[in-house]
Amino acid sequence: xxxxxxxxxxxxxxxxxxxxxxxxxxxxxxxxxxxxxxxxxxxxxxxxxxxxxxxxxxxxxxxxxxxxxxxxxxxxxxxxxxxxxxxxxxxxxxxxxxxxxxxxxxxxxxxxxxxxxxxxxxxxxxxxxxxxxxxxxxxxxxxxxxxxxxxxxxxxxxxxxxx
Amino acid sequence: xxxxxxxxxxxxxxxxxxxxxxxxxxxxxxxxxxxxxxxxxxxxxxxxxxxxxxxxxxxxxxxxxxxxxxxxxxxxxxxxxxxxxxxxxxxxxxxxxxxxxxxxxxxxxxxxxxxxxxxxxxxxxxxxxxxxxxxxxxxxxxxxxxxxxxxxxxxxxxxxxxxx
Amino acid sequence: xxxxxxxxxxxxxxxxxxxxxxxxxxxxxxxxxxxxxxxxxxxxxxxxxxxxxxxxxxxxxxxxxxxxxxxxxxxxxxxxxxxxxxxxxxxxxxxxxxxxxxxxxxxxxxxxxxxxxxxxxxxxxxxxxxxxxxxxxxxxxxxxxxxxxxxxxxxxxxxxxxxxxxxxxxxxxxxxxxxxxxxxxxxxxxxx
Numbered sequence: 001x002x003x004x005x006x007x008x009x010x011x012x013x014x015x016x017x018x019x020x021x022x023x024x025x026x027x028x029x030x031x032x033x034x035x036x037x038x039x040x041x042x043x044x045x046x047x048x049x050x051x052x053x054x055x056x057x058x059x060x061x062x063x064x065x066x067x068x069x070x071x072x073x074x075x076x077x078x079x080x081x082x083x084x085x086x087x088x089x090x091x092x093x094x095x096x097x098x099x100x101x102x103x104x105x106x107x108x109x110x111x112x113x114x115x116x117x118x119x120x121x122x123x124x125x126x127x128x129x130x131x132x133x134x135x136x137x138x139x140x141x142x143x144x145x146x147x148x149x150x151x152x153x154x155x156x157x158x159x160x161x162x163x
Numbered sequence: 164x165x166x167x168x169x170x171x172x173x174x175x176x177x178x179x180x181x182x183x184x185x186x187x188x189x190x191x192x193x194x195x196x197x198x199x200x201x202x203x204x205x206x207x208x209x210x211x212x213x214x215x216x217x218x219x220x221x222x223x224x225x226x227x228x229x230x231x232x233x234x235x236x237x238x239x240x241x242x243x244x245x246x247x248x249x250x251x252x253x254x255x256x257x258x259x260x261x262x263x264x265x266x267x268x269x270x271x272x273x274x275x276x277x278x279x280x281x282x283x284x285x286x287x288x289x290x291x292x293x294x295x296x297x298x299x300x301x302x303x304x305x306x307x308x309x310x311x312x313x314x315x316x317x318x319x320x321x322x323x324x325x326x327x
Numbered sequence: 328x329x330x331x332x333x334x335x336x337x338x339x340x341x342x343x344x345x346x347x348x349x350x351x352x353x354x355x356x357x358x359x360x361x362x363x364x365x366x367x368x369x370x371x372x373x374x375x376x377x378x379x380x381x382x383x384x385x386x387x388x389x390x391x392x393x394x395x396x397x398x399x400x401x402x403x404x405x406x407x408x409x410x411x412x413x414x415x416x417x418x419x420x421x422x423x424x425x426x427x428x429x430x431x432x433x434x435x436x437x438x439x440x441x442x443x444x445x446x447x448x449x450x451x452x453x454x455x456x457x458x459x460x461x462x463x464x465x466x467x468x469x470x471x472x473x474x475x476x477x478x479x480x481x482x483x484x485x486x487x488x489x490x491x492x493x494x495x496x497x498x499x500x501x502x503x504x505x506x507x508x509x510x511x512x513x514x515x516x517x518x519x
Contacts, residue, residue: 001343001426002343002344002425002426003426005424006347007346007347009387010350010384012387013387017354017384032357039281039356039357040350042274043275046236046238046240046271047275048342049236049237050271051337053218053237054237055203055237056237057207069342072337072342073342272453277351277353277356277453278352278455278456278457278461287455288455289455
């Protein structure tokens, strides 16, 4: 089996690649990273669909993502999940794995104002979007770095959700 | 075995293979879409008492010469298998379910190929192989001569899924 | 801490592996896509470019991996010869990170070059190369970079290349590793 640290290093290298390719253009680099994450989420959610064969509604799907999947993907549980019951969900992970790994390796403090740091959450952003979209809930995902963690905000598009 | 295999995302046909270039298969598939959507919607209702641990939705509807079966993944990908009436007599639900599960797994592996563009036509040698096995398994001639062979199909009742 | 999910239906290790495999795949596909648009005329250069980037990504991974590797395998010391290096690379390096132990074959008479046969490589688990120029893609190239990067950190300069690739229809996937020279035991400029 593949060791989990390999994924961390791969993720870092991909971020570096796009950062170098798009010097100082954080937007473009983020878009690429998000796109890669999206593609992964798309396939991964399909692969996982066989493990637990049942149809889920929207809330169920988000819960599945936060409870069962999160621990597989990011090796810990989310600290908080909130919803306004109108398609907006806020997930808070107080020690987001991909950020921790990266920042400790870079030996720099976490700085939410440093735009470069947002590159390290762009992939995960796309990953969540890909998973939820392929599970039938197209959405918009935004994220911000808060203290040592990340707060993801998911807005599910209620119109396309059904059928 | 199956004389038509189809995979759809929403209403889009992303894969179709049939034993003969017949338009009627397209009609049959088209007619299945709404039935599948209805069945899934029934199952997602909170009141639904069926323990939906299964993506196999069974026989959708019979027509004169054919039986149409459906399977929908939790990601709402629709799989449809059509059998000639004569072949399907010896097929039991668990057998058909197994066929669908193999098709689903093949689909999963196909879209996991990084070079596959999501929601486009499935093009993959491995996927084709699996579909071929669903169509010709046990009796390669079934689809061609099934209509004249209703009585001589004992072999089709023994469906051994290939080892994984 | 005791609160592990009681309803855990998923195999975490499998998801970890698939996450890695799919992420690498999405990255390669994205690069292939990016460079196709850059300059249709100069396809040759494109190919070299994406190879170069894969290699550099791999190189960076290798440089980081070696620290992790040495920390986890404190008994691994300085290698006496290249055969020992090959052994550790396969049985510990590959084993630790990719979960496979490629067999070591085809030693050159001088003992400075060998092959690793990659069987059951998780990187390529779902891959079918695209038609057209993509057929020439060296999908596993990142492994070469990782090996070069890792070994360079322990003062070994090597050359790495794939001579056979199952994705391209060969019977096996063969990685050739050639010893070039021992680097002078000095810290690279600007590090540590």
